[in-house]
Amino acid sequence: AARLLAEARAAYGTHDPMPQHHLPLAALTLGVAAAEGRLHDARAELVRVLDTGFPPGTQRYGWPLLLSAAAAEADARALPAAEEGRADILDRLAEAAKHLTTGAPVWVAHERWVRAELHRARGRDTPRLWSEAVTAFERLERPYDLARVRHRLAGALLATGGEDERARATELLRLARTVADHLGARPLSEAVAVLGRRARLTLGRAAEPAPASPPPDPAEALGLTGRERDVLRLVSDGRTNRQIAEELFISPKTASVHVSNILAKLGVSGRGEAAAVAHRLALFPAERLTSGSTE
Structure with missing residues (x-):
């Protein structure tokens, strides 16, 4: 990893200031230093980045970097040599996490992960x-x-x-x-x-199910992928393709393709029939009722 990182820096890491280049390199630099036990070098790289800040729209690079730093601090918590300066580093990480956007589910998940690592680093x-x-x-x-x-x-x-x-x-x-x-x-x-x-x-190893046993989840029997299941849930809730796209952070065209695939797999001709199949098979039992419906 260190060798490949050096090659990357030689290629563009020293002359291209664009954040999509230098932030991933910083995250890798931090991670390699931590893995090699050079916590002070990892902290120095983190401080350099935090002093510069994260430009708008760079959360896809910022969250992995914060995560790598928080995990490094948590892993080194038992090392006496790491105690000096730890509180300040953790405070700076927590503050940076507060200001980094969580505008998509993946970054919400990273925020939860970083928060858990920071608590682990503090022994909580x-x-x-x-x-x-x-x-x-x-x-x-x-x-x-x-x-x-x-x-x-x-x-x-x-x-x-x-x-x-x-x-x-x-x-x-x-x-x-x-x-x-x-x-x-x-x-x-x-x-x-x-x-x-x-x-x-x-x-x-957990025992394998008998070959003749049907899958416990009806969605698996229908051949639906995880993403198609998410789309079908929204179709069943009466959402349009544009609303589905906004909810799942995909394009309307991609949503339309997913809907077409779902209709084909369910063997139905329309969205209403697809919703009826989902209801009949109880694919979404906890989400079956909308806020205005009654049983």
Whole structure:
């Protein structure tokens, strides 16, 4: 990673001041320094960025950088050498997070993640904060990020010492390991294994369902993707393609394509029929009723 970072800097990192270039490089510089145990170098890179500030519209680069810095501080919390200056760094990170936009679900999820890491860095780790981060990422199609926050939630649950919490932590770690192994994310896989060993958990592979068993979720049987399910939920609520696009932060044309695919998969000719199928199969039981409807 350090070698590739040096190559990137040689290519454009020293002469192009555009934030879409220097902010990702700063995040990588910070992350490599933290991974190599050079926390003071990581902090210096963070301070340099924070002193400059995040230009408007750069949240897609700002949130990963804040996350990398907050996680580095949390990971180094037990190191005596890291104590000096920690409070100021954490305060600056929290202040920067307050002013960075969360105008899309993915950045709302990152805000939850950064907040949980800052509490972990201060020794105030709680399952509630990590549960909020997990819930936020479960709504997105970001399996690696979801696996990482599930790993952290498992650690927070295990710290409580309850049997119910241990059972939930075991399942979370199994899910995180499955994703890590599938993606070849070795550091995450190793972190999951270490946490499991320390807590004396058995992370054996969950039993596979019988081949003839139908999928528990009707949406899976229909072949709907996660995004198509989100669109169908809004169709069932009577939303237009433009309203769906605004809700899901996609273009109206993309929304239209999703609707067409949904109609084809459901074998129906219109939006009303699609809503009827969704209602009949109880795809959205908790969201079935709109604010003005009655049973």
